[in-house]
Amino acid sequence: MKINEFLAEINMLPEAVHLLNELQESGRIGEEEYQENKLLYEKDRALFYEKILLEKDYRLVFLYYLCRMGAETYDAYEKRGISREIFRDTFYDLTFWCENCFLEYGEYGIDEYDWFFRHMKLTIFRLGRMQFEIMDSRWNFTAGERMVKKGDPIISIHIPQGEKLTLESVKESIVQGMAFWGKEMPYLCHSWLLYPGLKDILPEKSNIIMFQNQFQIVETDWDEREAEWRIWGKVQRNLNVYSENTSLQRAAKKYLKSGKVLGSGLGILKPEYFL
Incomplete structure (x- = not known):
């Protein structure tokens, strides 16, 4: 081409x-x-x-x-x-x-x-709403009966910007990802969307929380500031300059100004997807 x-x-x-x-x-x-x-x-x-x-x-x-x-x-x-x-x-x-x-x-x-x-x-393909990348794990952890070691082959799920992240589109994308890559490898996601603290600022039925609920969170990264970049487009030292044009921006800004942080989470796709 x-x-x-x-x-x-x-x-x-x-x-x-x-x-x-x-x-x-x-x-x-x-x-x-x-x-x-x-x-x-x-x-x-x-x-x-x-x-x-x-x-x-x-x-x-x-x-x-x-x-x-x-x-x-x-x-x-x-x-x-x-x-x-x-x-x-x-x-x-x-x-x-x-x-x-x-x-x-x-x-x-x-x-x-x-x-x-x-x-x-x-090694990466967009299949529906999400991207699926085959890679070696950077993490060691155990989730239920599943043990993942550094270097093990995994499928890493990425969420590109663009359309809404509805629960329906997420599930359809996971089906496509598994049809492409199979069900033998664990499916992991490391993202600000999996930060547990988001449940303190977002409603239970929000798209982000419903996405988060598809995973078992196994690690939390407190220092990562991807959330701020994704929410506002740029990470700022002065929290006061962050805009408040959306409900997410307003809630996130209030959360940060209370002294808390918005980090990232590492999650493994829940076992029901592998049945």
Whole structure:
């Protein structure tokens, strides 16, 4: 798949498409340089990142490389018999993160560039509302009869931004994830959505709490501040600057100002999904 077809496939932001076309047409990144840097990305991502970060408009350059390499993974999808719909839904992540980059930095590109090696290696797929990534566990814990050790293969569940996280969409997505990856491995989720303290500020029937109830929480990360970033778009030192435009923002701000924290939780999908 060519990059322009790919950009249309993932509905990339028109302004970003224009800038990418200008970058491509300028000849600034020649074919030989692209192939050289693509090989570097495959062999040593850290070194690739260091090299691109030297560019003045590095966020846009990251977007160019990730989109072009993403387009080239379509052949691998076809060989594995993975649908074009899953390909499109999975790589739509680039559009989300390009939009986030513009909102945070005022420029089109990718700042969370280290997230996308999963997409290139075909270890993560969006199946319905959620993403499912095969990876080695970073945690040791026991949940009922299930023991998980560091290094064990697991399926990590991620929740991309976008549509509402309804209980129906969550359950449908889990069914799709298990149809794709099977039921042998444990399904884990590490997210601010699983922070137990959210039950103190959200109603029992909220989408977030109903999502949380699908998991057994096995660990809590008190220092992680992803919740603040997700709720307000930026982590601030001064809590007073946080907006109060939604009920969640108002409740979360009040919670934080009371001296409490909004961390993250690690959960394992409850046993009933494996029956």
